[in-house]
Amino acid sequence: MMLEELVELRPAVPVWLAERSIALEDALISQGAREGRDLRHYPMEDLWGGKSGQHQFTTFAQSILDRRLDVQRSIPAGAFSQYLENQLTPDDLGDLFTKAVQVFEKETERHRQNIRYTDWLARAKEGQKTVCFDNLVELYATRILIARSEGRRQLSLELAPLPAEELDERDSKVLGAAEIFCHDELRLPYYYGIERLCALASTNVEELLAIAASLYEAMQAKQVLRKQPDLRLSPAEQERRIKETAKRKRDFIPKSHTEGKRAQSLLDAIGFFCRDKTFQIAASYAPGVTGIRLSQNELNRLRREQTKTSEPYAMLARVLWECVAENLLMTRDSAASASRDEGTVFYLNRSLCAHHGLPLQYGGWQDVSVENMIGWMDRSSAPIKRRSLEVLR
Numbered sequence: 001m002m003l004e005e006l007v008e009l010r011p012a013v014p015v016w017l018a019e020r021s022i023a024l025e026d027a028l029i030s031q032g033a034r035e036g037r038d039l040r041h042y043p044m045e046d047l048w049g050g051k052s053g054q055h056q057f058t059t060f061a062q063s064i065l066d067r068r069l070d071v072q073r074s075i076p077a078g079a080f081s082q083y084l085e086n087q088l089t090p091d092d093l094g095d096l097f098t099k100a101v102q103v104f105e106k107e108t109e110r111h112r113q114n115i116r117y118t119d120w121l122a123r124a125k126e127g128q129k130t131v132c133f134d135n136l137v138e139l140y141a142t143r144i145l146i147a148r149s150e151g152r153r154q155l156s157l158e159l160a161p162l163p164a165e166e167l168d169e170r171d172s173k174v175l176g177a178a179e180i181f182c183h184d185e186l187r188l189p190y191y192y193g194i195e196r197l198c199a200l201a202s203t204n205v206e207e208l209l210a211i212a213a214s215l216y217e218a219m220q221a222k223q224v225l226r227k228q229p230d231l232r233l234s235p236a237e238q239e240r241r242i243k244e245t246a247k248r249k250r251d252f253i254p255k256s257h258t259e260g261k262r263a264q265s266l267l268d269a270i271g272f273f274c275r276d277k278t279f280q281i282a283a284s285y286a287p288g289v290t291g292i293r294l295s296q297n298e299l300n301r302l303r304r305e306q307t308k309t310s311e312p313y314a315m316l317a318r319v320l321w322e323c324v325a326e327n328l329l330m331t332r333d334s335a336a337s338a339s340r341d342e343g344t345v346f347y348l349n350r351s352l353c354a355h356h357g358l359p360l361q362y363g364g365w366q367d368v369s370v371e372n373m374i375g376w377m378d379r380s381s382a383p384i385k386r387r388s389l390e391v392l393r
Contacts, residue, residue: 048203058198061208068212074220075231080212083219083232086193088133092235096186097131103185104139107281108146116162117146123167136188140178141170147282176287177278180359184279189235191242191354199360200242202350204327210249211351214241246355257326259319262377266319267328269376270348271356277366278358290358291347291365293334298370299344312374319377320346328352332362340367 048057065080075083090097104124111117124142127135149162183190191200197215201208215233218241222231233241253267254260270292278288300306307314323329329346336342345365353360 044203054199054203057201057203058195061198061201061205062194064205064208065212068209075223081194084192084194084197084215084238085232085234086195088189088235090131092189093131093133093136096188097136100136100139100182100186101128104143107143111146116149120146120162120167136182137175137178138167140181141174142167143281144174144177144181144283144286145170151282173286174283176359176361177283180278180288180357181281181283184357189239191360192233192235192238196360197238197242200246200350200354202327202330207327207349207351211242211245214245217241242351242354246351249349249351250355253328257322259315259322262315262319263323263328265379266373266377267323267348267352270346271352271358273366273368273376274348274353274358274364275356278364285364285366287361287364288359289364289366290353290360290362291332291345292368292373293343293345293365294370294373295341295343295367297341301370312378313370316370316374316377320373334365343367 048054062079062081066078069075069080070077108117108121108124112121120142124139127138145167180190182188190196197211198208200211215238218233218237219231250264250267253264257263273292274289277285278290294302302313302317302320304317307317320329324331324346328349330349332345332347334343334345347362347365348356348358350360
C-alpha cells in the first residue's frame with residue numbers, strides 16, 4: 001500500500017521519505033522489493049557500512065558529540081574526544097604485563113627446545129624488557145602465530161627454523177585478535193577512545209548518545225567532586241561505563257520487544273557462539289567472529305508462505321525481523337562463492353559485542369542453520385559458553 005501510494009500519488013518533484021525500519025516488519029528479510037524509476041531504497045546502515053562509510057559515520061558522530069558539548073555548562077566545552085584517553089600507559093598496564101609474561105612463558109614452554117621457534121621466542125624475550133602496550137600485544141600475536149604454525153606443521157612436517165622477520169609480516173587482523181585476547185585473558189581495557197565509542201554506536205545516533213551520556217555523567221562527577229583537576233576518563237573508566245550501558249541495553253530487551261524473552265535468548269546464544277569461535281588461540285577467524293550467516297536457502301524457509309504450517313519457523317522469522325528493525329542485529333549481504341551460495345550475515349549490535357567481550361570489527365561470521373537458531377531462541381540447545389582462551393595441544 002505504501003509503495004502504491006508513493007508511485008501513484010507522488011508529487012511531481014522528487015521527495016525524501018524517512019521511516020523506521022521496524023514498520024516494514026518481515027520485509028526486512030525478504031527479497032524482491034520494488035526498485036526502479038519511481039522508488040529507490042537507501043538504508044542508512046548500508047551507506048555507513050564498510051570502511052569508508054564507517055569513517056564518514058565517525059566524523060558525523062564526533063560533530064554531534066562536539067555540538068552537544070558546546071551547549072552544556074557543566075564542564076568546559078570543546079571536543080568530546082579531548083575527555084577520552086585513547087592510549088594505555090605503563091601505569092595502566094601495571095601488573096598485567098607481568099601476568100602476560102608469565103602466561104606466555106607457561107604456554108610456550110613446550111616449544112623452547114624446538115629449533116623452529118628459537119628466533120621467535122628470543123624476540124619475545126627481548127620485548128619483555130620494556131613494559132608497553134605494543135610489546136604486550138606482541139606476546140599474544142606470537143602465541144597466535146606459533147599455534148598456527150603448529151597446525152600447518154602437522155600437515156606439512158616442516159622442520160626448518162622460522163625467521164623472526166616473519167613476525168613483522170603479520171597482518172592487522174592478527175594484531176586485532178591479539179588485542180581482544182589481552183582483554184579477555186588479562187581484563188585489559190579494550191572499549192575506550194573516540195573511535196571505538198563511535199563504532200559501538202552501530203551507525204545509530206540514538207545509541208551513540210546513550211553511550212556518550214554515560215561517559216558525560218562520569219565527567220560531570222569529576223567536575224562536581226573536584227577530586228582531580230583533569231576531567232579526562234581513563235581507558236578503565238570508559239570501559240566500565242560502556243559495559244554498564246551495554247548490560248542495561250541487553251537487560252532491557254525483554255521489556256521493549258514483542259518477543260523480548262526469545263529475542264534476548266537468541267542474541268545471548270549468538271554472543272556465546274561468537275565467543276566460542278573467536279577465543280581459540282590460533283585465531284582462525286581473526287580478529288574475531290561477531291555474526292552468523294543464513295544462506296539464501298535457509299532464508300527462504302523463513303518466508304511467510306513457508307512458515308504458515310510451522311509455528312517455530314514463524315516465531316523465528318518474527319524475532320529476527322524485530323531484532324533487525326531495532327538494530328540489535330545488523331544485516332549485510334553475502335555474495336555467492338565457489339563453496340557457498342549467497343545469503344545474509346546478521347552481525348551483533350556492537351554494544352552487545354561489548355557485553356560479550358567481542359571485537360568491534362566486521363567480517364568475521366559463521367554459517368548456521370534455521371534449526372540452530374530455533375534451538376537457541378527456545379533455549380532447547382545452546383552454544384558452548386567459553387570462559388577463556390582455548391589452547392590446542
